[in-house]
Amino acid sequence: xxxxxxxxxxxxxxxxxxxxxxxxxxxxxxxxxxxxxxxxxxxxxxxxxxxxxxxxxxxxxxxxxxxxxxxxxxxxxxxxxxxxxxxxxxxxxxxxxxxxxxxxxxxxxxxxxxxxxxxxxxxxxxxxxxxxxxxxxxxxxxxxxxxxxxxxxxxxxxxxxxxxxxxxxxxxxxxxxxxxxxxxxxxxxxxxxxxxxxxxxxxxxxxxxxxxxxxxxxxxxxxxxxxxxxxxxxxxxxxxxxxxxxxxxxxxxxxxxxxxxxxxxxxxxxxxxxxxxxxxxxxxxxxxxxxxxxxxxxxxxxxxxxxxxxxxxxxxxxxxxxxxxxxxxxxxxxxxxxxxxxxxxxxxxxxxxxxxxxxxxxxxxxxxxxxxxxxxxxxxxxxxxxxxxxxxxxxxxxxxxxxxxxxxxxxxxxxxxxxxxxxxxxxxxxxxxxxxxxxxxxxxxxxxxxxxxxxxxxxxxxxxxxxxxxxxxxxxxxxxxxxxxxxxxxxxxxxxxxxxxxxxxxxxxxxxxxxxxxxxxxxxxxxxxxxxxxxxxxxxxxxxxxxxxxxxxxxxxxxxxxxxxxxxxxxxxxxxxxxxxxxxxxxxxxxxxxxxxxxxxxxxxxxxxxxxxxxxxxxxxxxxxxxxxxxxxxxxxxxxxxxxxxxxxxxxxxxxxxxxxxxxxxxxxxxxxxxxxxxxxxxxxxxxxxxxxxxxxxxxxxxxxxxxxxxxxxxxxxxxxxxxxxxxxxxxxxxxxxxxxxxxxxxxxxxxxxxxxxxxxxxxxxxxxxxxxxxxxxxxxxxxxxxxxxxxxxxxxxxxxxxxxxxxxxxxxxxxx
Numbered sequence: 001x002x003x004x005x006x007x008x009x010x011x012x013x014x015x016x017x018x019x020x021x022x023x024x025x026x027x028x029x030x031x032x033x034x035x036x037x038x039x040x041x042x043x044x045x046x047x048x049x050x051x052x053x054x055x056x057x058x059x060x061x062x063x064x065x066x067x068x069x070x071x072x073x074x075x076x077x078x079x080x081x082x083x084x085x086x087x088x089x090x091x092x093x094x095x096x097x098x099x100x101x102x103x104x105x106x107x108x109x110x111x112x113x114x115x116x117x118x119x120x121x122x123x124x125x126x127x128x129x130x131x132x133x134x135x136x137x138x139x140x141x142x143x144x145x146x147x148x149x150x151x152x153x154x155x156x157x158x159x160x161x162x163x164x165x166x167x168x169x170x171x172x173x174x175x176x177x178x179x180x181x182x183x184x185x186x187x188x189x190x191x192x193x194x195x196x197x198x199x200x201x202x203x204x205x206x207x208x209x210x211x212x213x214x215x216x217x218x219x220x221x222x223x224x225x226x227x228x229x230x231x232x233x234x235x236x237x238x239x240x241x242x243x244x245x246x247x248x249x250x251x252x253x254x255x256x257x258x259x260x261x262x263x264x265x266x267x268x269x270x271x272x273x274x275x276x277x278x279x280x281x282x283x284x285x286x287x288x289x290x291x292x293x294x295x296x297x298x299x300x301x302x303x304x305x306x307x308x309x310x311x312x313x314x315x316x317x318x319x320x321x322x323x324x325x326x327x328x329x330x331x332x333x334x335x336x337x338x339x340x341x342x343x344x345x346x347x348x349x350x351x352x353x354x355x356x357x358x359x360x361x362x363x364x365x366x367x368x369x370x371x372x373x374x375x376x377x378x379x380x381x382x383x384x385x386x387x388x389x390x391x392x393x394x395x396x397x398x399x400x401x402x403x404x405x406x407x408x409x410x411x412x413x414x415x416x417x418x419x420x421x422x423x424x425x426x427x428x429x430x431x432x433x434x435x436x437x438x439x440x441x442x443x444x445x446x447x448x449x450x451x452x453x454x455x456x457x458x459x460x461x462x463x464x465x466x467x468x469x470x471x472x473x474x475x476x477x478x479x480x481x482x483x484x485x486x487x488x489x490x491x492x493x494x495x496x497x498x499x500x501x502x503x504x505x506x507x508x509x510x511x512x513x514x515x516x517x518x519x520x521x522x523x524x525x526x527x528x529x530x531x532x533x534x535x536x537x538x539x540x541x542x543x544x545x546x547x548x549x550x551x552x553x554x555x556x557x558x559x560x561x562x563x564x565x566x567x568x569x570x571x572x573x574x575x576x577x578x579x580x581x582x583x584x585x586x587x588x589x590x591x592x593x594x595x596x597x598x599x600x601x602x603x604x605x606x607x608x609x610x611x612x613x614x615x616x617x618x619x620x621x622x623x624x625x626x627x628x629x630x631x632x633x634x635x636x637x638x639x640x641x642x643x644x645x646x647x648x649x650x651x652x653x654x655x656x657x658x659x660x661x662x663x664x665x666x667x668x669x670x671x672x673x674x675x676x677x678x679x680x681x682x683x684x685x686x687x688x689x690x691x692x693x694x695x696x697x698x699x700x701x702x703x704x705x706x707x708x709x710x711x712x713x714x715x716x717x718x719x720x721x722x723x724x725x726x727x728x729x730x731x732x733x734x735x736x737x738x739x740x741x742x743x744x745x746x747x748x749x750x751x752x753x754x755x756x757x758x759x760x761x762x763x764x765x766x767x768x769x770x771x772x773x774x775x776x777x778x779x780x781x782x783x784x785x786x787x788x789x790x791x792x793x794x795x796x797x798x799x800x801x802x803x804x805x806x807x808x809x810x811x812x813x814x815x816x817x
Contacts, residue, residue: 067124070368073100074148075119075130079192080104081139082113082199092138093119093145097126103371108353108360112199118148118371140177141194148365164191164218165211165239171195172230173204183229184210188217209239354399355385359416362406367413369439376459381416383425413439421463431466448473451480456498461539468542469505486512490520496534503543516545522552526566536573544580551581554588558602568606574613575605583613587620591645594638597772609650616649623648623681629656630667632674639770640678647678651685659684753784756813761786763809764795764802773799 036044052059066072077089090102104117121127127147134145168180177194184190193210197203212218218238227234356378363374378385392401417439418428436442452462465472472480487497490512500507500516507513520530537543555565569576575584588601596604609616627637641648653659663670674680705720713720761783768774786794796802 063124067122070120071147071149072124073121073127075121075127075145076116076148076150077119077143077145078116079141079143079194080113080115080117081141081194082115082197082202084113084117084139084141084143086117088139089117089119092136092143093130096121096129096133098122099126101370101372103375108357109350110199119145135190135192137178137181141197142177142181142190142192144192160215161211162238162240163215164213165209166218166221167207167235167237167239168210169207169235170232171204171206171208171234172232173206175204175208175230177208179230180208180210184221187212187220187224189213351389351398352382352385355389355402358399358402358406359385359388361403363413366407367438367440369413372453377413377416377420380420380422380460382419384416384419410437412437414442418463418466420459421466422460423463423467427467428463431470444475444477445473447477448475448480451484452498455484456494457502458539461502464502464539464542465505465508469508472505472508480508483508490517492520492530493534496530499534499537499539502539503537503541504545505542507545513545515549519545519548519552522549523566523569526562526569528566528569532570536577538577541577543577544582547580547582547585548576551576551584554585555602555605558598560602560606564602564606568608572608572610572613575608578613583617587617587649590620591641594641595771596642596645600642604645607646609646611650615652619652620649622653623651626653626656626659627674630671630674632671635767636675640674640681644678644681647682651682653681653684654686758784759813760806760809761791761795763813764806767805767809768795768799768802771799 039047048058048062052062075093077093080089084104086103089104090099093099093102098121099119100122101120102118105114106112107114119130121130130145131147136143136145166184168184171180175195180195181190181193184193189212191211191213193208195208196205198205210221212221222236222238224236227236359378360374363369363377364371367374369377388402388405389398391405392398412432414432414436415425415428418431419425421428423431433442439446449462452465453459457465475483484497487500487507488494492500504516507516520533523533552565555568556562560568575581584605591601591604592598624637624641627640654662660667660670663673665673705715708720708723709715713723762780765774765778765783796806799805
């Protein structure tokens, strides 16, 4: 019968005195409240205890309500060794249950441990289990824990602590905390104790402290005549008599979190207190509560990092625009009036660290943000911190004043949060929500932010994702993980995916990006694995995988085999990754525009020099600009670019005016010089010495000498001297005249044709040959003897651009007349 009744109670069919009290109606709830209201706290506890032991559903509800408040799950751990890390701390307390968060607190000025930390369990039962065994030996020191909301108040308030805490002096350097505890454990149970170690060297300072659980055990230890440990006679006495100093705790009082009544003050997320003020952590001080109306008005105010310049004006308004701190002018909040001038603000590293410490304490202890989030926000929001510092000009205790200010003037937490993600104030302004000021109110933002953090994405890189793919942070719970899992199913590592989504945040939008997958498959066919790709991805750049796919497809179409293309990419990864391949595509387009064939492109890039691709393109543009500035014709520029493409991109030329000054020539002379000797461009690069070109007369003499040597004259002979004396005209014309005579001898009818006809046909023939449309060599007599109609069919109309080039040559030749 009892089992049936219990089952009915669990099925929510509880009947008491003929009434259904499990009904959702308000009348039933009011009736129950009226019955419970007269009961005392002890009666309510007994009643709930009995019901919880009889009905598991009620027990689970009690546990759920109790565990919802972090105050019941958060432990303060003191007495830690200086070298204890957050990982070691969590490992020591994990035996009691699952840990939600744990961290050792470090000094902001020195970066060293402050000897204490915090542990927050996921369930209240784990916290209670840890409190039943509050002392733990961690890294050679006996650490002690208690509820964080109690701070050290529970320790210092014990009346007999002075009679239980002993000072142990004269210790040998070899004596460790474990040895010390074992030695003094024979007198009774020890509550806490450790050897004192130096912060910098981590070596023993020759003394320590032991606190017994009973006064009797402490007296036994003091009265024990055998006081030899580690080969030395040690000193044992009450700690409060040591040098006349009162007993000291592990932490300085200025940093001990103690309960502070906030009156109608600041509501803390996740805490429900009936008829009692919410509990925060701050410095002990007597502060009267805010009037309710004033506080309500301040909460409605829009808050940000730009402070109000004139505090004398009334600021009690409903809403303020983005970029202003709201506060009510209340003299009771400060012991003295604070200066608000922005002049001569102290911004030393020490002051900045104090401000960061105050901000960390506010975000973590008062606002209950996870420690890692709060620490990152306080350390990586310099603009926001500087604005906080500017409020307290030349004040000695900046940390205390800022902590005090934050407690009564809640900030817009989104501003330091977005700045800590790597965004500038001008960049995150569009992302500030209009109706929110607390991070905990935007659950999806924090959920997706933590997904990225837990996945291995560096926190200050997340801002890039927010800026380029904002909708990612509005994914419902579980959506983000499913997208990441979809990429993992492709066989990609977590580190590779985390780097890729920073470089290309748009990959997270929609389904798995097919172009990204195809690029990976093509590269894999070339034996290029994802680990190699990960090494060459730059997180500060944004990669366009569609552009990369175009690059790979184009090179395949140009005739490059997968083996050749894979070797090219491994040797020059910048071709694919710099600009997502767009720079290489630009160079290909430039070569095609200047007449390079598709067959030539592959061989040109397979010989690509060891130089950054961006630098190569910059050199190329600079060289083209130089050639245009010296008035070189487009055809000649194209010829130089096709034949010496790698040379042109490998050297950084001096400025045009500098080159002209060094060579002591005009643009026309320099243009002719480059056309005759394209390889001389290398000598005009930065860092090379440029010598003057020979004068026109000297150049003509050199060309005459070269011509005579080519036709068989002996250098410095009398015959050569006579020939040089009788030659008239420019040296450059000798070879042309000689060719004309040779053609006349081999082809007498040569003299029947005009010079213009001969020049025009040779120009057209040589152009076709340079374009690769003619193979072999045609006799000069045949070329000149062709009829106009035949020549037009065989040579001019042979190339799509032939008629246009033919007309250009005609204008050029006949204009010279």
